[in-house]
Amino acid sequence: MGALLKVSQLKKQFGKFEALKNVTFELHSGEVLGYVGPNGAGKSTTIRILLGLIKASSGSATIFGKNVFTDALAIHKNIAYVPGDVYLWPNLSGGEIIDLFLKMHGHFDPQKRDELIKKFEFDPKKKARSYSKGNRQKVALIAALASQAELYIFDEPTSGLDPLMEAVFQEEVERLKQQGKAILLSSHILSEVERLCDKIAIIRAGEIVEFGSLDEMRHLTRYEFKVETQEVIQDIEKIDFIHEVKFNSNEPRKISFQADSDRIQDVVSYLSNAHIIKLESNPQTLESLFLHHYTLENQEEKK
Known part of the structure; x- marks a missing residue:
């Protein structure tokens, strides 16, 4: 089966600044791809391109064989997305916002929604203005995980969650993987990436410096x-x-x-x-690999 998500020679420039440089990777059904790198490396820029929010300067990116920018509306019917910082309507309750997100998506499981509300120990009756960052993340996670999508894109999804809730999220990702879903996971928690991901892409200064399974990377270390x-x-x-x-x-x-x-x-x-x-x-662990490339970046900046 071909790649569900395919990125090839992707470049993005903001004026003279080159945020992405020939980024290339693939993601297949039933795989979890970890996308890691330091702040400013290009992770969120890549995801914004995949969501059709910004247009690449050159190269190509397709999801379900469709162009991510020109066919964004059709693509979004079968993807679920959780950002690293969630902004909500302050006067709506958490439950109302979850239902709004799910109705906008169109394909969801009400029973799974209720199950996730219990698992994440979430109070859906409170107004969103009263929620902590962790509870705002729970709103987005519950809505995404209850939707029936083929591709899930998580950008720092557990930011603000305590370790017990992180464990709930990890269990749900394992469940999605077993169902043959594709997951792109951008995370700063390297132990989470190491546990969940089949393949890992390390991005540094807009370039993919490592791509493959963790075992394939370790032979280079x-x-x-x-x-x-x-x-x-x-x-x-x-x-x-x-x-x-x-x-x-x-x-x-x-x-x-x-x-x-x-x-x-x-x-x-x-x-x-x-x-x-x-x-x-x-x-060596994924943390060792990550720190190795992060150290290289710092050394190059000092030259």
């Missing part, structure tokens, strides 16, 4: 090692595939370091000469 040996390891810092060696001054037979993920067998062979007592190894 290093593993973290902690080792204890019977003998002191000599000259390990001189090995070309071993990096960031840290010695324990009180216990010289205990060290930590990073190593290229495609040289793990060589690492074990080298350490075995010193007779391994204990060895721990872990792939």
Whole structure:
């Protein structure tokens, strides 16, 4: 089956500022794509283009095979969207706003709406003017999750929610995925992205710097090692595939370091000469990948 959402060589300029530079990625049914990057990287600009709110300078973006700008009205019938900051009609109750959103969408499940109101511990009778940021997010989340869409776009959806409500949101995303829905998730909570997403796109300064599954990305990174040996390891810092060696001054037979993920067998062979007592190894997390590219951006800005 072809991609439900397809972005190719997308560019967006605001005057002389280039907000997006040749952004390319795809999303298929039954997939969750995590879209992560620092503030100002281009995440929200991409989403605004996908929603047909602004027009790309060049490149193409299609949803359901339709142009996101010229066919926005037809596309919106089958998508649900939650922004990172929700503005509501202050004199309407939360329940009235949820029903208004759902009626505007046209396809929704009233039973699912009621279930979500209970799961999110939401009071639909209060006026929107009294809601906290977290409760405003709940209004948008309940309306989106109760709608019957094929594509769900979440832009920092759990901003303002407590951890228990974040867990409810994650359960609902898992449910949508099992139903074969496509989800684009832009989130600052990297553990959430790591848990939910099949693929991840890291955007930095308007460019996609990594795209693929987390496992596919990890082969480009290093593993973290902690080792204890019977003998002191000599000259390990001189090995070309071993990096960031840290010695324990009180216990010289205990060290930590990073190593290229495609040289793990060589690492074990080298350490075995010193007779391994204990060895721990872990792939770097999505947070490590994100911080790596964020650090690169800061270094480039300082040049």
